[in-house]
Amino acid sequence: MIEPAIPSRRKFLQNVGYISVGFSMFGGCIGKTDPAIAARFDYLGDLPRSMNQANQVNAWLEVSADGRVRVFSGKVELGQGIRVAVQMVAAEELDMELDKVTVHLAETDVTPNEGYTAGSGSIKSSAMSVRYAAATARTTLLQLASIKLELPIENLALYNGVIRSTVDKKSVTIQDLLEGAQIETEVKSPVQIKSKEDHKYVGKAIPREDIKKMVLGEQVYIQDLRFPGMVHARVVRPPNYRSELEHLDDSELNHAVPGIIKTVINGNFVGVIAEREYQAVKAARYLEMHSKWTTPEIFPAQEKLYDHIRNIAETPENIRDDGDVRVSLEQGRTLKATYTKPYIKHGSMGPGCAVALYHQGILHVWSNSQGIYPLREALAAMLKMDTEKIHIVSVPGAGCYGHSTPDDAAADACLLALDYPGKHIRVQWSRADEHAWEPYGSAIIADLEASLTESGKIGAWKSDIWTDSHSTRPNKDPGTLLAARYLENPMEMQSRGYRGGGHRNGDPYYAIPNLQLNAYYYDGPLRVTSLRSLGAFANIFAIESFMDELADKAGKDPLEFRLEHLEDQRAIAVIQKVKDLTADQVMAAGTGLGYAFGRYKNNDAYVAIAVKLAVDGTSGQVSIIKMWAAIDVGEVINLDGIKNQTEGGMIQAASWTLNEQVTFDQQKITSTDWSTYPILRFNDIPEVEVAVIDRPHEPVLGGGEAAGPPTGAAIANAIFRACGKRIYDLPVTPGKISS
Amino acid sequence: MPKYNLNINRAQTEVKVEADTPLLYVLRDHLELNGPKFGCGVAQCGSCLVLIDGEAVVSCTLPVSSVGKSEITTLEGLAGKDGKLHAVQEAFVKEQAAQCGYCLNGMIMSTVSMLNKNPDPEEDDIKKALQLNLCRCGAHTRMIKAVETAKNL
Incomplete structure (x- = not known):
């Protein structure tokens, strides 16, 4: 039997109680006079939002009886490597060896509630919370040791779980110091954190321990959970979103298939x-x-999808309006273009799966949901149960980088578990259901218009973005769960979720005096939600x-044209870097080199891409030869983590750009497997190269979604350089080039 | 219900299961092996690959009744008895060739199968050998590098 480690945290806390440490902060830093101990400085900035409701050290870490430190993060592992990043920052601040720090990821009532694992926010919120909690823990531990050993803090050094005197032979381990209690100290600014120059782990490429488990088949995914007496379930999905069950005959099922326990019918x-x-x-x-x-x-x-979208859209909402776009567009040489991106799929390698057990009034759920606390709210509303009666453990699943089907699978499992209590019920979706029923990334239309001044600079720019919602993730609205909409008493989704994601990066990061961004929201025909980078991919x-079209019209080099419109030195630096990386490329006939830039969300990581x-x-077949990225995520935590995310982001976006669109006829989704929804295979995989610009003294920025958006444009620009064909409509199927 | 005596990871194992059950379900559900994964059930993604007599075979569409006395090796059976990783496993760890890792079973099985036949593949051979295998995270380039590393270990 394989089971994820069930923590004894609640029990542990009940048994040992807490100690509260209320000393005033001691001033002064421990200098480099002790070789084992790095310098500290006072961090005076804001604390991450995750700490608003979890502001004590013990919400984020505990010292175990064996002296290990157990760190709690409310984020889940999606393949992005959050576990090792959190481990690194904790080990860094506590001056511990990495293997003495373990990480416990999201579980209700055990880890902090950090909402969803989304928006490239895990390093910024979770890892930084752990950094400040660990740094505060260190300060508290030194204060406690100072009392116990009767020595001033200046004469103490904490290393690998032991606090030693620097003047005599006295020492104490952190577990002996705490005697089973935990640190309740409130984390507040200023926090003494480690000097960046002295980092041992942070900023380095640290291998992930879970990859060794993966190659042995020992990594436990949601699909791999097994419990004694566990039974297996499937949900029979209707032919389409609005189908109604007219008739079902299961009278002969028991004869046709052995091992049947029961059929559950509740409405549709x-x-x-x-x-x-x-x-x-x-x-x-x-x-x-x-x-x-x-x-x-x-x-x-x-074939009429984009006309349909224009017909059903609401009146536009003005998002940004700088200067006077109308007058300025009339004055200059203007250019207009429309770009379109179809619905695309998360296309996780592992279709939805969940396990649920209803036992003694408590509903236990195992899920790879990206937000177990919000999922709990949604399940409670659907099942009309108290949230306290629902316990959810996050278990890694197959990656997908967005809100895919884990929450829906959990809802299925819960409905069946309540109908068949006392047994672990494992629900597994089929590939066809995953492809046809997952919530997709919205189709987007971007109508762009810009004018050039006499000097060939952009005088005015207008973006009109047509978009559906970009988050229908679970929340207290039960209709966010698929199954809830099909019950005898159906619960339709009450709102359209987060629509603002649709105009993400719809306004260029360039300095343009007259700039307008309008969003035309529509309530479209297909089920939609958050997919990696939301609207940024289509908009960038x-x-x-x-930008390439405008540069050509202005008669300028496309990179120089971009640089002329940038004031932010970090944006300039990533563009300069890809320019340098590609300076020696020799272009044969029929080949092209294209560039693109984006600052994700216009306030997050900087990326320039060359293709x-x-x-x-x-x-008309496109073969990508090589892709380069230059990325600036501020302070780098795990260098290999950001490289891996950037490489993968480019490849996933190349797949979106060249291959992907959800297909449908008037009754059904017709892309229901990997032949009708092809993604990149190995023969199409180009070489990739990533340059990371580390800025250890800058705040960390989210990097997981940053590389994808500019990749699509860099491919389109390279196609134009190779053959003179401008791509306006994704995906870039060969027919669109040869026609 | 029919019985099958299967040769899995160098041991004989008897299972009682309906004849049409694909090998994947026998391995995962009956024998509790987690290496092979369910990905599509229609032989399009490679998540479920196992070695049959040294060659990578899709197990999600292969009825258990057709396996016979062939030697089946799953991901769990690759490492040595002393726990020493197979060269391919070692190379994937060395190159950190994964993100979520769900597809890794198939990647490793395809690689071992190819190296059994061609110990010194060129990049094109590697891509061809991995052509069935899908990865959604985009870790492909690391995997290609891992195969190149594996052939030298």
């Missing part, structure tokens, strides 16, 4: 539970064949393609 929600997993697969197939559903026409014709594809590719003039 149909589930089946069996002893063995493949029995559940066969039972679901049987029920599909022995049921009849309505299949109304609910989608517009795919549009803006950075348009070298070849276009086959006859077939």
